[in-house]
Amino acid sequence: MKNEEYAKFWFETPEESAGFLLWQITNLWQRKMNSALKDLDLTHVQFALLAGIAWLERYEKPITQVRLAKYANTNIMMTSKVIRTLEKKDLILREECETDTRAKCVSLTEKGIQRFEKALNVVKTVDEKFFENKAYDEDFIKNLMHILKLNHGE
Numbered sequence: 001m002k003n004e005e006y007a008k009f010w011f012e013t014p015e016e017s018a019g020f021l022l023w024q025i026t027n028l029w030q031r032k033m034n035s036a037l038k039d040l041d042l043t044h045v046q047f048a049l050l051a052g053i054a055w056l057e058r059y060e061k062p063i064t065q066v067r068l069a070k071y072a073n074t075n076i077m078m079t080s081k082v083i084r085t086l087e088k089k090d091l092i093l094r095e096e097c098e099t100d101t102r103a104k105c106v107s108l109t110e111k112g113i114q115r116f117e118k119a120l121n122v123v124k125t126v127d128e129k130f131f132e133n134k135a136y137d138e139d140f141i142k143n144l145m146h147i148l149k150l151n152h153g154e
Contacts, residue, residue, distance in 0.1 A: 036126045040119050049082055050116045062097050062105035
C-alpha cells in the first residue's frame with residue numbers, strides 16, 4: 001500500500017500543521033529549560049510546580065496538591081510524584097491539611113524559596129532568548145491564553 005492510499009493529510013508538509021509545530025517547539029523549549037535548570041538540580045516540571053506553589057502562596061493557604069495540579073493544569077498523579085521528589089530535596093513541606101485530613105498541603109521551605117528564586121532568573125533568561133523577547137509581547141501572550149481557554153477542561 002502506498003503512502004498516498006492511507007494517509008489523508010490536510011496539509012502539504014508537516015510544517016504547515018500548527019499542532020506539529022507546537023509539539024516540536026514545546027519539546028525543544030523543554031529540553032532547553034531542563035538543560036538550563038540542571039545545575040540547580042531541577043527539571044522544568046519541578047520548577048513549574050515550585051512556581052505554582054510560590055504564586056498560590058501569595059493569595060491562598062493552605063494549598064492542596066489537588067489545587068496545585070488544577071492551577072498548573074497537570075495530571076494529579078504526576079503532580080503527586082513530583083511533589084514527593086521536591087519534598088525529598090527539602091524544597092517543599094508536604095503535610096496533612098488541617099481542614100481536610102485526607103488531603104496533603106504543600107508549601108515552600110526556605111531552601112525551596114532560595115532555589116526557586118535562582119531558577120526564576122534562569123527560566124526568564126531562557127524564555128527571553130528562546131522567544132526572542134516575544135515571551136513578553138502582549139499579543140503573543142493573548143494568543144496563547146486564547147488557545148488555552150478554548151481548550152481548557154476538555
